[in-house]
Amino acid sequence: MAINNKIKIKKIIAMGANFRPDATAMPYSNIxxxxxxxxxxxxxxIEKDTTKN
Incomplete structure (x- = not known):
């Protein structure tokens, strides 16, 4: 996006770009x-629960 656009982009933020729920992303106990x-x-x-919790 920053390379191909003709406008000047000052900052780019990538969040969760490489997130995988395995031992490389988090400890096994958290998986x-x-x-x-x-x-x-x-x-x-599936139950169509509408409670706030």
């Missing part, structure tokens, strides 16, 4: 917590 939380979120989406 299990991540997947459990993700499964909980997906189940709430």
């Amino acid at each position: 299990n917590k991540y997947w459990k939380y993700r499964m909980l979120i997906e189940s709430k989406i």
Whole structure:
């Protein structure tokens, strides 16, 4: 984007560009917590849960 645009871009921020939920991105103990939380979120989406928590 910064190379191909004709306008001057002063700063570029890349967030989570190389995020992979494995031992290279986070400790192994956190990977299990991540997947459990993700499964909980997906189940709430399927249930169409509208609570704030």
